[in-house]
Amino acid sequence: MAATDGPLSGQVAFITGAARGQGRAHAVRLASEGADIIAIDICKPVSDTITYPAATSEDLAETVRAVEATGRKVLAREVDVRDLAALQQVVADGVEQFGRLDIIVANAGVLSWGRMFEMSEEQWDAVIDVNLSGTWRTIRAAVPAMIEAGNGGSVVVVSSSAGLKATPGNSHYGASKHGVVALTNALALEVGEFGIRVNSIHPYSVDTPMIEPHAMMEIFGKYPTYIHSFSPMPYVAVNHDGKEGLKEFMQPTEVADVVAWLAGPGSSTISGSQIAVDRGTMKY
Numbered sequence: 001m002a003a004t005d006g007p008l009s010g011q012v013a014f015i016t017g018a019a020r021g022q023g024r025a026h027a028v029r030l031a032s033e034g035a036d037i038i039a040i041d042i043c044k045p046v047s048d049t050i051t052y053p054a055a056t057s058e059d060l061a062e063t064v065r066a067v068e069a070t071g072r073k074v075l076a077r078e079v080d081v082r083d084l085a086a087l088q089q090v091v092a093d094g095v096e097q098f099g100r101l102d103i104i105v106a107n108a109g110v111l112s113w114g115r116m117f118e119m120s121e122e123q124w125d126a127v128i129d130v131n132l133s134g135t136w137r138t139i140r141a142a143v144p145a146m147i148e149a150g151n152g153g154s155v156v157v158v159s160s161s162a163g164l165k166a167t168p169g170n171s172h173y174g175a176s177k178h179g180v181v182a183l184t185n186a187l188a189l190e191v192g193e194f195g196i197r198v199n200s201i202h203p204y205s206v207d208t209p210m211i212e213p214h215a216m217m218e219i220f221g222k223y224p225t226y227i228h229s230f231s232p233m234p235y236v237a238v239n240h241d242g243k244e245g246l247k248e249f250m251q252p253t254e255v256a257d258v259v260a261w262l263a264g265p266g267s268s269t270i271s272g273s274q275i276a277v278d279r280g281t282m283k284y
């Protein structure tokens, strides 16, 4: 598809946590549908309490290469969602460069494991500060520019299955992901008058570095009843990419399909909604 042909042609998307995983998939997908991209990521460890490998500058550079390969432009910068001033600066620079802001994907997040009555204050603070307060800072930094641009828009808040149900062993993560639902729904009411829609997505088990099978197995080994809260993905006979077989994990590109739908005109009646992206797993 030529870069100018997509449904998001002429639009601009701001994506946090865009160096790898789902954030990169969203950047590439929205660009392939015609949007220019403002991509930020911390590109270094967030806290000693996060045990999986951090994203790197090279990861963000790979996102830039992949977006540019679609023919769209990208402004990428190493920014921490715990730094409001830096978020505001990159939004201002992006709007200066690209002229407007239409789509926000508040995707940056971290995960760790432990029982709530045993975890350290640092473990609690890292997850809440990035996932909940970082989502608020993203909104605080970017929504005024979207209103100012005057074209309406779509805000996609990346929550989780843990934002809709109990997840013993990561209650701080669940608290943060339930918290962003409150932000989503209140913001939908606050910005509807500007033609801006706001929705949250709730993925379950996406194949990214955040998922640490050994950490989950350790928790389930210690507290076997917790496993009931983490149902396996149902069997999918034919996936959307035409490949057959059992896929326990979803791919980031499958989540990006949903983000592109929420960003685009096909979801124009949807605001203040929680969209499960879980192949029905939460119904178990």
Ligand SMILES: NC(=O)c1ccc[n+]([C@@H]2O[C@H](COP(=O)([O-])OP(=O)(O)OC[C@H]3O[C@@H](n4cnc5c(N)ncnc54)[C@H](O)[C@@H]3O)[C@@H](O)[C@H]2O)c1
Binding pocket: 016, 017, 018, 019, 020, 021, 022, 023, 040, 041, 042, 043, 044, 046, 054, 055, 079, 080, 081, 082, 107, 108, 109, 110, 111, 130, 134, 158, 159, 160, 161, 202, 203, 204, 205, 206, 207, 208, 209, 210, 211
């Ligand atoms: N992987 C899953 O199964 C799953 C399921 C549900 C929801 N989620 C959510 O999806 C989102 C994306 O996660 P992912 O699965 O792609 O994992 P990931 O670890 O690959 O990606 C998260 C990205 O966010 C960035 N980030 C973390 N803290 C940041 C900060 N303070 N400032 C800026 N960037 C920061 C990381 O550097 C990383 O590139 C997260 O919000 C996560 O909670 C993931």
